[in-house]
Amino acid sequence: MIRHLLVIVGMLVISLSLLIWLCRTVDPSTKYGSEVEYNYARYCAGCHGGNGQGGGRIGRFKRFDPADFTTLEFWDKHSDEQMAHSVASGKDDMPAFKFYLNDEKQQELLAFIKETFRPTLMDVE
Ligand code: HEC
Incomplete structure (x- = not known):
């Protein structure tokens, strides 16, 4: 018993x-370490990849051709305002995220991308 x-x-x-x-x-x-990391994984990494180079599980197909956040050329060519506009309203195959994420969350994601993937001059030398 x-x-x-x-x-x-x-x-x-x-x-x-x-x-x-x-x-x-x-x-x-x-x-994930933070909410913004989680949001990146959930909304962006499918195309832009965990390493920001655009090789996510959807993004690796050539037709999509997402931006590569890890090159200096990318950061030379894109201003903050332009990127914010593209994320909010969409660009080519990237959907408009204003329907999914509020302004603050989009800004957090852009800051996260910049901090995480943008190469510094030290990396290049
Ligand atoms: C369905 C695939 C897809 C998803 C999901 C996606 N993107 Fe993109 N993204 C793209 C493509 C494709 C481009 C390249 C557009 C071009 O330059 O023609 C791009 C370009 C960009 C750019 C450069 C914009 C510009 O002005 O050239 C930024 C910044 C960006 N994405 C951020 C994000 C963020 C932040 C998320 C998540 C909230 C995200 N992307 C999710 C496909 C995607």
Whole structure:
């Protein structure tokens, strides 16, 4: 009798910890360092790739040809205003994100991209 009880308690403990573990793994704040990282992964990385070079699971198809954020040429040619406009209203195969993300979130993402992928002169030398 006591053995049955132990088995039941054991199973309860295991399923509870499984549940807690599952909740933690789907929570963006534990999987990604910050909300903006999560948003990049969710909305942008499919095309622009985790490394910003445009090789995401959709973006690697030649037809899309997303921008490569890791080249100096890209940053030379694009002003902040122009990029903000492209993200909000879309450009070629990139959808308009104003329907999905508010201004603040778009700005956060642009700042994140700049900080993460823009090469510094030190990288080039
Ligand atoms: C469906 C694929 C796709 C997704 C998703 C996507 N992009 Fe793009 N993105 C593109 C393509 C394609 C271009 C190149 C457009 C061009 O230069 O003709 C581009 C270009 C850009 C540019 C350069 C814009 C310019 O003015 O030339 C920025 C900045 C950018 N994307 C940011 C983002 C951000 C931020 C996200 C997520 C919120 C995102 N992209 C999601 C496809 C995508």
